[in-house]
Amino acid sequence: MKNQLRTLRQARGWTQQDLGTRLAVSRQAVIALESERHDPSLDLAYRIASLFGVPVEEIFENPHR
């Protein structure tokens, strides 16, 4: 699923480890999300959206319409 995670992280000047810590996930999980090998759980998607202060749909593109 296409997403804006790397863009948002870099805009904050955070490392992948920084982001992982703030989201309470591993660095490898951040890599997998940024490289679009994993979709986040809904709960993690909500944590990400809250952290960046934008709606989930602005970070993870809804592939259904």
Next chain:
Amino acid sequence: MKNQLRTLRQARGWTQQDLGTRLAVSRQAVIALESERHDPSLDLAYRIASLFGVPVEEIFENPHR
């Protein structure tokens, strides 16, 4: 995670099987979601939101912030 799935389904007059078919998931998956034993994947959450025509956050309550 608290959600409005049962309310929305019943408002449409659909059975759990009807909803499962429209979402391409099993009837048992619908039961698990309605009874809040499972959170949906982000992709399924998007399918649900698109089916009912409302934002994801209106169906599944964001527990963060």
Next chain:
DNA sequence: ACCGAATGTCAGGTCAACCTGACATTTCTC
């Protein structure tokens, strides 16, 4: 009260989304 439809539950399986730890490669800074 009966019957069928709807709902709920249980057992057992698969797979993707997480995890840790280790190592390789790339990029930044001096």
Next chain:
DNA sequence: GAGAAATGTCAGGTTGACCTGACATTCGGT
């Protein structure tokens, strides 16, 4: 160019979100 930091990759493990199939219970219509 050397060292450190950041990024990427791999192996192997756990768990929850799905699956099917079977059976039990509850509800609605006649």
